[in-house]
Amino acid sequence: MAAQTQFSGGFENVPVQAAHAFRAAMTVMARPGEIRRLSGSVPPAPLSMAAGTLLLTLCDPETKVHLAGDVDCDAVRKWLTFHTGAPIVPAGHADFAVGAWDALSPLNAYSIGTPDYPDRSATLIVECDQLEQSGAVLSGPGIKDTARLSLPGVPALQSNAVLYPLGCDFFFTCGDKVAAMPRSTQIRTGG
Amino acid sequence: MSEYNFAYLDEQTKRMIRRAILKGLAVPGYQVPFASREMPMPYGWGTGGVQVSAATLTPDDTFKVIDQGADDTTNAVSIRKFFENTARVATTEETEKATVIQTRHRIPEAKLREDQIIVYQVPIPEPLRFLEPRETETRKMHSLEEYGLMHVKLYEDISQHGAISTAYAYPVKVSGRYVMDPSPIPKFDNPKLEMDAIQLFGAGREQRIYAVPPHTKVVSLDFEDYPFEATKADHPCDLCGAEDSYLDEVIMDDAGSRMFVCSDTDYCRSRREAGHVGQLAEENAA
Numbered sequence: 001m002a003a004q005t006q007f008s009g010g011f012e013n014v015p016v017q018a019a020h021a022f023r024a025a026m027t028v029m030a031r032p033g034e035i036r037r038l039s040g041s042v043p044p045a046p047l048s049m050a051a052g053t054l055l056l057t058l059c060d061p062e063t064k065v066h067l068a069g070d071v072d073c074d075a076v077r078k079w080l081t082f083h084t085g086a087p088i089v090p091a092g093h094a095d096f097a098v099g100a101w102d103a104l105s106p107l108n109a110y111s112i113g114t115p116d117y118p119d120r121s122a123t124l125i126v127e128c129d130q131l132e133q134s135g136a137v138l139s140g141p142g143i144k145d146t147a148r149l150s151l152p153g154v155p156a157l158q159s160n161a162v163l164y165p166l167g168c169d170f171f172f173t174c175g176d177k178v179a180a181m182p183r184s185t186q187i188r189t190g191g
Numbered sequence: 192m193s194e195y196n197f198a199y200l201d202e203q204t205k206r207m208i209r210r211a212i213l214k215g216l217a218v219p220g221y222q223v224p225f226a227s228r229e230m231p232m233p234y235g236w237g238t239g240g241v242q243v244s245a246a247t248l249t250p251d252d253t254f255k256v257i258d259q260g261a262d263d264t265t266n267a268v269s270i271r272k273f274f275e276n277t278a279r280v281a282t283t284e285e286t287e288k289a290t291v292i293q294t295r296h297r298i299p300e301a302k303l304r305e306d307q308i309i310v311y312q313v314p315i316p317e318p319l320r321f322l323e324p325r326e327t328e329t330r331k332m333h334s335l336e337e338y339g340l341m342h343v344k345l346y347e348d349i350s351q352h353g354a355i356s357t358a359y360a361y362p363v364k365v366s367g368r369y370v371m372d373p374s375p376i377p378k379f380d381n382p383k384l385e386m387d388a389i390q391l392f393g394a395g396r397e398q399r400i401y402a403v404p405p406h407t408k409v410v411s412l413d414f415e416d417y418p419f420e421a422t423k424a425d426h427p428c429d430l431c432g433a434e435d436s437y438l439d440e441v442i443m444d445d446a447g448s449r450m451f452v453c454s455d456t457d458y459c460r461s462r463r464e465a466g467h468v469g470q471l472a473e474e475n476a477a
Contacts, residue, residue, distance in 0.1 A: 014202055015196055015197035015198070015202060015205075016250055018202060018205070018206075019197065019198070019205075019248065019249040019250070020251075022209045022246070022247075023247070023249055025209075025213065026209070026213065026216065026247070029213050029216045029217065030216045031404070031405060057206070057209070058206060058209060060206050062207065095210075115334035116330050116331070116334050117224075118218050119211070119215075119218065119224075121214075123213070140366075141403075141404045141406070141407040141408075142216070142405055142407065143406060144387075144405070164218075165221060165368055169213070169217040182216060182217030183217055184217060184366060
């Protein structure tokens with residue numbers, strides 16, 4: 001296979017691959033704690049396949065994207081610009097932000113929406129070293145009784161949930177795995 | 192039909208709708224504004240539902256469309272054909288076999304599963320609209336969680352009619368926060384709004400998308416002394432004998448004779464195939 005360039009690694013069949021990717025993304029956002037596979041893109045390092053596929057599925061010139069930490073490199077910038085045309089912006093203006101948890105923190109840098117328009121908040125794509133159905137205990141809309149998910153930074157996520165109906169929404173990505181947690185989810189530390 | 196993109200809409204439009212669906216799922220019951228497109232069918236025919244379905248469908252899906260519970264009415268047939276032509280998806284009339292169900296004004300009688308998605312066509316998404324015509328005001332009422340006006344409306348029902356007379360589009364509170372219009376489903380269907388499937392609502396003319404994730408608390412508004420009641424015609428289905436399904440009243444002739452039949456045609460058909468016989472079906476057979 002040819003070396004990774006800014007032009008390679010996009011969807012081969014955009015309507016179909018984007019439709020499958022969105023269904024996975026929608027399913028995990030509707031069911032916090034569930035983990036799905038997300039593939040179709042081959043993004044440049046250090047972006048994971050799941051994060052790259054999410055960006056291709058959801059971003060275009062209308063969405064402002066923030067690249068945090070080591071994700072903010074020349075290769076990713078060029079790749080994202082070529083495939084989506086999304087403007088790259090500082091954290092405070094972002095519709096989508098992608099990076100490792102420590103690089104994305106603190107969460108108060110991001111838009112949480114307004115009381116009139118709570119939808120105008122940032123969606124964070126958090127690159128994780130591991131993603132498992134263990135750890136923090138989740139409850140709320142989309143969850144029958146409780147679910148478990150390995151979350152980074154539980155206190156910050158709990159503070160985000162307190163802002164409901166405002167707040168950020170999260171995708172967690174690891175390799176080709178994706179999970180999600182909207183602001184409506186209540187979090188308890190797992191025993 | 193290679194002239195059309197998969198599922199008719201262009202990719203940028205689908206991304207915009209998909210982002211709205213995700214925010215809708217994140218804030219259950221909140222109406223997310225979206226840039227609704229002109230569709231090749233008139234407003235009122237389910238353009239909102241069609242756009243949500245187009246953004247949701249994959250080629251692997253099996254699609255079902257119902258209009259007032261029926262698979263064989265004009266609206267349902269034309270939307271089903273639309274996606275057969277533009278998305279090449281498999282279609283079915285059987286609730287069990289469908290993965291995505293677009294509906295106008297009913298929830299199927301069969302319990303929906305975890306792997307199913309139901310898309311509602313919504314005419315007026317704002318439950319407070321007939322009480323307060325100004326969008327700026329209703330938006331403020333939602334942000335302040337100021338829903339007293341809705342309770343006054345239900346109270347006036349009781350003071351005038353002795354009972355809450357709202358029979359369809361009965362307002363609900365979702366996850367303890369937003370009051371939501373469940374679309375003009377009969378209030379008989381309201382208890383089903385707490386379900387295992389993902390529920391998406393699309394209003395094309397009014398340019399709103401909203402959603403209810405699975406297992407989300409959905410409470411029909413009521414009073415302690417006038418609790419919510421899911422009502423239906425007090426009659427079994429005349430074709431299949433079902434006592435638990437929502438019924439349509441059909442006028443049979445000029446003399447005023449009538450019959451009651453299941454509004455969910457698939458439910459009624461499957462019951463008749465299983466050997467259940469209603470009162471009028473027996474007469475016809477005799």
